Amino acid sequence: xxxxxxxxxxxxxxxxxxxxxxxxxxVLKCCSCCYCRSILYPRDSSESFVxxxxxxxxxxxxxxIGIFIWAAVVLASVGAQPTRIVVRFFDMIxxxxxxxLPACLTIATVFSIGRxxxxxxxxxxxHTITLAGQLDVVCFDxxxxxxxxxxxxxxxxxxxxGRFEPSSTDMQQxxxxxxxxxxxxxGLAWLGDTLVGDPLDxxxxxxxxxxxxxxxxxxxxxxxxxxxxxxxxxxxxxxPGRPDAGASVVRRFEFSSxxxxxxxxxxxxxxxxASTTTPAEDGxxxxxxxxxxxxxxxxxxxxxxSLGSVHHSASSPALAGVAAATTATHVLYVKGSPELIKTLxxxxxxxxxxxxxxxxxxxxxLRVLALARGVVAAGSLPEGAVxxxxxxQLEAAVPLELxxxxxxxxxxxxxxxxxxxxxxxxQIRTAMVTGDHVRTAxxxxxxxxxxxxxxxxxxxxxxxxxxxxxxxxxxxxxxPDGSVNHTVSRAAVLPQVMMGELxxxxxxxxxxxxxxxxxxxxxxxxxxxxxSVFARMSPDNxxxxxxxxxxxxxxxxxxxxxxxxxxxxxxxxxxxxGALKAAHVGVSLCEAEASVAAPMTSKQQSITSMISVVAEGxxxxxxxxxxxxxxxxxxxxxxxxxxxxxxHALQMGNYQYxxxxxxxxxxxxxxxxxxxxxxxxxxxxxxxxxxxxPLILSLCLQIAVxxxxxxxxxxxxxxxPWYTPTVGSPDLRTYIAPETTVIYxxxxxxxxxxxxxxxxxxxxxQPLWTNWGLLVAxxxxxxxxxxxxxxxxxxxxxxxxxxxxxxxxxxxxxFRAGLLAIMAVNAAAxxxxxxLSTYSLRLIAKGQTSSWWRRRKxxxxxxxxxxxxxxxxxxxxxxGQISGKGSAPGSLPVHLPTLQPxxxxxxx
Numbered sequence: 001x002x003x004x005x006x007x008x009x010x011x012x013x014x015x016x017x018x019x020x021x022x023x024x025x026x027v028l029k030c031c032s033c034c035y036c037r038s039i040l041y042p043r044d045s046s047e048s049f050v051x052x053x054x055x056x057x058x059x060x061x062x063x064x065i066g067i068f069i070w071a072a073v074v075l076a077s078v079g080a081q082p083t084r085i086v087v088r089f090f091d092m093i094x095x096x097x098x099x100x101l102p103a104c105l106t107i108a109t110v111f112s113i114g115r116x117x118x119x120x121x122x123x124x125x126x127h128t129i130t131l132a133g134q135l136d137v138v139c140f141d142x143x144x145x146x147x148x149x150x151x152x153x154x155x156x157x158x159x160x161x162g163r164f165e166p167s168s169t170d171m172q173q174x175x176x177x178x179x180x181x182x183x184x185x186x187g188l189a190w191l192g193d194t195l196v197g198d199p200l201d202x203x204x205x206x207x208x209x210x211x212x213x214x215x216x217x218x219x220x221x222x223x224x225x226x227x228x229x230x231x232x233x234x235x236x237x238x239x240p241g242r243p244d245a246g247a248s249v250v251r252r253f254e255f256s257s258x259x260x261x262x263x264x265x266x267x268x269x270x271x272x273x274a275s276t277t278t279p280a281e282d283g284x285x286x287x288x289x290x291x292x293x294x295x296x297x298x299x300x301x302x303x304x305x306s307l308g309s310v311h312h313s314a315s316s317p318a319l320a321g322v323a324a325a326t327t328a329t330h331v332l333y334v335k336g337s338p339e340l341i342k343t344l345x346x347x348x349x350x351x352x353x354x355x356x357x358x359x360x361x362x363x364x365x366l367r368v369l370a371l372a373r374g375v376v377a378a379g380s381l382p383e384g385a386v387x388x389x390x391x392x393q394l395e396a397a398v399p400l401e402l403x404x405x406x407x408x409x410x411x412x413x414x415x416x417x418x419x420x421x422x423x424x425x426x427q428i429r430t431a432m433v434t435g436d437h438v439r440t441a442x443x444x445x446x447x448x449x450x451x452x453x454x455x456x457x458x459x460x461x462x463x464x465x466x467x468x469x470x471x472x473x474x475x476x477x478x479x480p481d482g483s484v485n486h487t488v489s490r491a492a493v494l495p496q497v498m499m500g501e502l503x504x505x506x507x508x509x510x511x512x513x514x515x516x517x518x519x520x521x522x523x524x525x526x527x528x529x530x531x532s533v534f535a536r537m538s539p540d541n542x543x544x545x546x547x548x549x550x551x552x553x554x555x556x557x558x559x560x561x562x563x564x565x566x567x568x569x570x571x572x573x574x575x576x577x578g579a580l581k582a583a584h585v586g587v588s589l590c591e592a593e594a595s596v597a598a599p600m601t602s603k604q605q606s607i608t609s610m611i612s613v614v615a616e617g618x619x620x621x622x623x624x625x626x627x628x629x630x631x632x633x634x635x636x637x638x639x640x641x642x643x644x645x646x647x648h649a650l651q652m653g654n655y656q657y658x659x660x661x662x663x664x665x666x667x668x669x670x671x672x673x674x675x676x677x678x679x680x681x682x683x684x685x686x687x688x689x690x691x692x693x694p695l696i697l698s699l700c701l702q703i704a705v706x707x708x709x710x711x712x713x714x715x716x717x718x719x720x721p722w723y724t725p726t727v728g729s730p731d732l733r734t735y736i737a738p739e740t741t742v743i744y745x746x747x748x749x750x751x752x753x754x755x756x757x758x759x760x761x762x763x764x765x766q767p768l769w770t771n772w773g774l775l776v777a778x779x780x781x782x783x784x785x786x787x788x789x790x791x792x793x794x795x796x797x798x799x800x801x802x803x804x805x806x807x808x809x810x811x812x813x814x815f816r817a818g819l820l821a822i823m824a825v826n827a828a829a830x831x832x833x834x835x836l837s838t839y840s841l842r843l844i845a846k847g848q849t850s851s852w853w854r855r856r857k858x859x860x861x862x863x864x865x866x867x868x869x870x871x872x873x874x875x876x877x878x879x880g881q882i883s884g885k886g887s888a889p890g891s892l893p894v895h896l897p898t899l900q901p902x903x904x905x906x907x908x
Contacts, residue, residue: 052690053105053628057097060632064096064639071646078649079730088646088732096639100666101631108623108673112616115676116600121587121609125599130624131584132617133686133764134566135428137549138610139534139542139579141571142434142441143367145589145607146448147410149572151200153207154366157357157405164351167407171209177331177403180247181371183210183237185264185333187254190214198255204335204406210237233267245269250330253391257435257538257575261336261344263391265376268328330386332374332398337437337536338405341370349401361407362439363482365447369406374398412448419607420449426614426681431532433542435575438507438535442478445533451503454480458493458502460527462509472513473523477502490522497526505533508541515544519559528563542569543578550584570610571598587613611681618764619677622686626758627672629699633754634665637706641743644710649728653735653801656744664748664781668755671774675765682763694841701833702757706750709826713746713819714739720815722807738809741802742819748785749823752778757830785823789816 072085098104109129116123123129140146155167158174171179186201195202195212205212214235238246251265334341338358342350351357361368376386376398389397420430430450434441438459445451457478463471475493477485496502506527511534514524528548537545546569547553552562569576569583572590577597580586588598589605602609638660645652687694717723717738728734755778761767769775788796790813796802804810811819 053101056632056690056696057101060636061093061096064092064636064643067640067643068092068646071643074647075649075730075732078727080649080732081730084730084732092639092642095642096635098631098635098665100661100669101628104627104631104669105624107670108620108627111623111673112620116612116616119612120603121612122601122603123599124601128585128599129617130621131566132568132613133619133621134688135568135585135614135617135685136565137429137431138423138568138570138614139431139433139546139549139583140450140569140607141542141573141576142432142436142444143410144572144605145570146416146432146444147412149199149605151203151367151408151410153203154407154409157407159349159351159402159404162349162351164353164357169207171207175403177333177373178371179208179210179239180237180266180331181333181335181373181403182208182406183212184235184247184249184266185262185335185371187252187262188212188214189235200408203408210239212237247331251387255336259336259391260340260435260536261334263332263334263394265386265394266331266333268331328375329378330376332376332394332400334372334374334395334400335369335406338368338370339437341372341402344395345372345400345402349403351402358405358437359439359482361405362437363443365410365440365443367408367410367436367440369408370402371404371406372400372402374400412444413606415606415608416448419611422611422681423614424449425683427683427685428614428681431534433534433537433545433569433579435508435537436535438505438533439478441533441535442505445505450532451505456480456502457533458488458497458504459484460504460506460510460514460523462507462513471523472516472520473510478505494522494526497530500530503533504531505535506531508534508536508538511537511541511545515553515556515560517557517559519557519561521559521561524561528561539575539578542571542576543582546579546582550582568610568614570607572605585613585617615677615679615681615764618681618686619675620673622764623673623675625686625690625695626760627669628690629695629702630669630672630754630758631665632699633702633706633758634751636703637710637747637750637754640707641710641747644714644743645740646732648726648737648739649730649732650726650734650737650740651728651732652740652744655799656740656801659800660744660747660751663784664751667777667781668751668774671771671777672755672759674773675759675761675768675771677765678761678763684763686764693844694837697840698758698834698837701837702754702830705826705829705833706754709750709822709829710743710746713742713822716815716818716822717742717811720812724808726809736801736803738803738811741811744800744802745785745789745819746823746826748781748788749826752781752785753823753827753830756827757834760834786820789820 068089072089075085075088076082106126109126112129113123113126143151153169155169156174156178157167158165158178160175168174182204186197186205188195188197188201188205190196190212195205212235233248233250234252235249236243236246237249238244247269248267249264250267253263255262334344338354342354358368374395381389381397385397386394423430432441432445432448432450436444438461442451442457446453451457459476459478461474461476463474471490474486475488475490477488477493479485493502497504504526511527514520514527534541534545544553546567548561549563549565550567551564553560566585567583568585568587569579570587570589571580572588576588580588580598585600586598587600587602587610589602589607589609591601591603600613642652718725720738723738726734726737726739728737755774756768759768759771759774761770788800788802792802792804797804805812805816
């Protein structure tokens, strides 16, 4: 058998067709392949819940084994067989480690997924639900996410001889090259009767008013190729009703976020190669070619007396331009980012006020595209160069000139600002990550409250090539009035960024420059910790930023920072796929490409979906913790009760275990997760780990209350005048005794108490009484407990195996009433223990925010000494927090959330 090796250059193209062997490993190195790899093989998110749970269960198991050793000694003293003791040991293990624990811990997540589905958010990664409750920062794409999906062409600003002309949207008043460029420079195609492609390209093509006939339509006989055209043309574009004035697209370079532009090669009508026509025909072709190049017939008539002599008269610049036009065979059309197109075109075609005009449009939040053309004259390129040259080679070989600016409006969604404010009030940092111009991004960030209005912004861009200096960045400060200060030093501005006096915006080139080893920590840390706007970011940049904010950049060298935050990303396009997959929580606002990578997809085209996700995440995470506390508390209560009975050589009945497990524990654990989240996000978030002080302290106090009141109940039993302690049989088959009855009933009460105490709602969940299912279940369980406590009938005696009321082994009504009072005191003690744990945690949190605590942490942590980890609290200034003093009068509040772990009272 022979195998065919298809060697893939950068994982994309077939390079060898010789059957020489079998490909064993394919290394993905190119940008697109690395991009796909990040989607197919994402990095696993660090999740401490399972490991912490196992550790806590192990500690609980060790404690139960210690108690069982005490019980085993007692069992041995009454003559129990070693085999019976071993069997009861394993029985106790199943009690201490409930088999239903994993299922119970997923209940809250299942309920949250169901609630999200009802509002149009579909979850394919259930593990991201609880991660959403821990989000520290959420990054948003701009176009289609923060703003509406479509773009509206506001105006075209033509450029003529290096000067801006009055703007217009009437294609009849614009130079001929502009509608031809808009009609041809795109990647649109017909799919049946629908024109498909990038929405921006569709909007510009519709504005041109031209007609598109692609290769599929031409092959189907809908349109014939133009005279002299090539059979390999990709599309034909022409004005309405004038197919003879059209142009053929023969090469197309799709838009690349890396290059920030796209390019097409258009074959002009009548330029089939060497001319074999008559002078009259040649003049007609020359007029057509001149019209294709944007030169009017009037200009030709004024500049050239005879078209037949145009090739022999080019003594003036005007005539030289006409000569170039009349011998043109192809035209290059380019559109893309203005700052990049400016570097490609000839300087004489760029207006002197280019930067000022561009900044005026971008300050208003408008999106601007630069339009350029290059005329390919006959003989100016080697034969076949048009078909063989790469995009960069064509741009270098053909002189390009700027022909205009396309200005598009992309308004905010109506609910964007409110959603951003809600996230910020919830102590979640917000950032914009977009491919647009940095000034446009900053303007939109001001409109949607990502950046505060009236505060200067530090712009971080890559230093120009050939700049003398060691810094990879060019720093400048953008002031609220639109002026820019380019003469700033890092020593002056970086401390202001860290203190919140300056906001921070970064370009994609600046981001790339900072990731070149050796890493400049002095610039990287402010960018990662205080950056709110990231502009001109490629898909790889978006993914890398998400990883840097989270667990670190894959494949990065030593010294590359990582913040270790929980990162969310919300986007709607294919260029967001890498970031959606790399984030802990990715929410796609479209059902196309991005939904493949995102673990959550929202049918609502609004970032309010992220608020719903965070609310459900916090609710599910808190519910999971509470269910875990409840299950562990129940297991310890039952395990201690079982060991307590072993000391009397007694055993609780099978039906007693069944009633406890099935009708109490299972129902309570299942319905605890049904409580819905609160409508508004709280400022704090749930604790991040099971092994955290709030959970451990609360759980330990409740276990202590359980143990104490089990002993109190048995102590009350000893006060009955005719009571005699029961000693069971060595085979542990004695089930009906006053001790088992008392412990069984007090256990039922303690399960209800634990379910109520651990089902706190504030601040992330609705109150307990809003969970009607749980409330009704608890009421029924209390009624059943009272019935079992005071009733003596065949069900309580034969099924529940409880004792009666008559001496010498019965429990009188007075004792039963006293036992009910003990249960009430038990409930009050449980509530008091929970309040005590909350108050203690608040004192601890208050001590940790004191100046002494900050000084101690700063002395131990170099990063904190540099002010990189200091918390930023709402309504206070960074300068006041870092110095430990009050804020200065008139200082502006900082809206960025704290990056520190939440306080111990976060559960309350």
